[in-house]
Amino acid sequence: MTSGHGIDPARVDALLEAETARFEQCHPLSRQLNERARASMPRGVPLHWMANWPSPYPVYLAEATGTTLTDVDGNSYADFCLGDTGAMFGHANPVVAEAVREQVLRGSTTMLPTEDVIAVGEQLTRRFGLPYWQLATSATDANRFAIRIARIATGRDKVLVFNGKYHGSVDETQVALRDGRMVPQPGVAPNAVDLDHTTKVVEFNDVPALEQALAGEDVACVLAEPVMTNVGVVPAEPGYHDALRELTRRTGTLLLIDETHTISTGPGGYTRAHGLDPDLFVLGKSIAGGVPAAVYGMTERVAEVFLRYTAKDDYRISHAGFGGTLVGNALTLRAMRTTLEQVMTDDAYRHMAALAERFDAGVAEVIDQHRLPWHVTRLGARVEYLFSPRAPRDGGEAKRFRVPRLEAAIHLYLLNRGVLLTPFHNMALMCPATTEPDVDIHSAVFAECVKELVS
Known part of the structure; x- marks a missing residue:
């Protein structure tokens, strides 16, 4: 029997159980590190949010470049979480990395302003008007x-x-x-x-x-x-x-x-x-x-x-x-000036928005194919799908539309196949390094997941 979101809860529970077992099989070193870290940090993480992924323990990172994450077990992911917006312009951006390297060698913090202050202030005023x-x-x-x-x-x-x-x-x-x-x-x-x-x-x-x-x-x-x-x-x-x-x-x-x-x-x-x-x-x-x-x-x-x-x-x-x-x-100001002048560009946003449109279309196609009472919303480079036939009008309604176990099952299914969404809801971000193949991987895996849920 299906619920108001169109999926049989028993199918959700079965998928979540199977994907949890698959995760544990593919992430043994992350488990070991988490068990060791619990001796000195609550839940084995420096920020408790990091333990709020749907997996039984968090993935431990080895490297992040562009839109690709690699964990300590050697698994790679197309990253649409992007540090939940903190890395919205990509991991290890070479322009920012070089600027940070140069500034570290010249001193990071002195309680004195640098010339970068002027460029940052002018950029902020030009962009946002204040x-x-x-x-x-x-x-x-x-x-x-x-x-x-x-x-x-x-x-x-x-x-x-x-x-x-x-x-x-x-x-x-x-x-x-x-x-x-x-x-x-x-x-x-x-x-x-x-x-x-x-x-x-x-x-x-x-x-x-x-x-x-x-x-x-x-x-x-x-x-x-x-x-x-x-x-x-x-x-x-x-x-x-x-x-x-x-x-x-x-x-x-x-x-x-x-x-x-x-x-x-x-x-x-x-x-x-x-x-x-x-x-x-x-x-x-x-x-x-x-x-x-x-x-x-x-x-x-x-x-x-x-x-x-x-x-x-x-x-x-x-x-x-x-x-x-x-x-x-000085280090922050140099990174901020570089990001504003060379990374947060009109061209970058055009690229990001185009890929978000592609992501949106891929999700909408699956929803339409299975006639699910879900919707997808895009905000520039941000896309999110929610288990209701329309966008919520307010926060109270949005809370009522949430289906935590279904969210967890989809997230874990995607994670186990190399696609990372934001852990708190079905949100995906594009960055300048995101590619059409990245988006298409999500579309394909999402389609497979939904097919299993509705079968």
């Missing part, structure tokens, strides 16, 4: 700093986020909606944060709910992806961004756009492609070619507040709550 920029070491930190300056600029405490979002591990954003009420996000400790004092949460695309939440004029900023990506791709409905911008302006609320994932849209992100006009802007992960880095941009009005708040006062020390010792180091 005139002033600061660096951070991650998008989490960039969002945290942007929220802080929004609070200073508005004199308000609250940040509004959307149900199902993810903007890093910023404490105030770790909330969800349950039966219409804000609750701590499942699996996340409140961490002594008074969420009722700091946060509001509504569903994406719900203009009346947004209007009601902002009416009290107690929200410092709305923090939003222009298209939700972390709970499944949730596109903005026509007119939603116009309403979001009008309501934030009317209520004196700053608009903070986080393009850490939606930079897949194009070289200027969704913001430039769709003419958005944020007060604050965050971009992380991919911007320095794999070197940990993020940026946050601001309008002239917000920058004036930032300058006043961070000004030197009679030469006394003031950390002002922004930055960190390694922020803006």
Whole structure:
């Protein structure tokens, strides 16, 4: 008997069991390394997400170049995860690698600016429109700093986020909606944060709910992806961004756009492609070619507040709550300048988008062939398929559309045949090194997997 997603759960369970056994047979050295690593690291990994793949233990990496990963057992993969966007412009990009090598030999971090600062700032302004920029070491930190300056600029405490979002591990954003009420996000400790004092949460695309939440004029900023990506791709409905911008302006609320994932849209992100006009802007992960880095941009009005708040006062020390010792180091700036000038090009994005279209078409063909109630969505170089007949309207709906065991079975089937997707959902990214054969491998293996599931 099939379920609402068109697949018999018994077939899913059988496939998952068979693929788990196949994985264990093909990855004995990864198992040994994981068992050894568990003696010094929880779950045997330096970041617990790395243990969240559908396999019984993670694959341990030996080498990553372009779009090809090789693990310690000698298995190779066409990589569509790309470090879940961190390596969106390919692994070991030779241009970035050479720039990093040269800079390491000249010094990595000194707490002094370099000439690269100018080129990076000019590139960011040209691409995204905001005139002033600061660096951070991650998008989490960039969002945290942007929220802080929004609070200073508005004199308000609250940040509004959307149900199902993810903007890093910023404490105030770790909330969800349950039966219409804000609750701590499942699996996340409140961490002594008074969420009722700091946060509001509504569903994406719900203009009346947004209007009601902002009416009290107690929200410092709305923090939003222009298209939700972390709970499944949730596109903005026509007119939603116009309403979001009008309501934030009317209520004196700053608009903070986080393009850490939606930079897949194009070289200027969704913001430039769709003419958005944020007060604050965050971009992380991919911007320095794999070197940990993020940026946050601001309008002239917000920058004036930032300058006043961070000004030197009679030469006394003031950390002002922004930055960190390694922020803006020479190595990061050189990698970022190289990535912006030579890697994140219009030509690269055209190549990536064309391959994403090919990937989209391959998935859609299989869905249509088997008349499955699934859909596929593309956002520039990003493609995702979800087990519902249409794209979700909001985060709550996206959560209800998820089928974890079916996702795990497909992921593991693909992994065992040399195709790597993002572990948290059925997301694939193209990079400048991705090829048509890479995409066609996925299409073929995906077709085989679905054929087994529906037989």
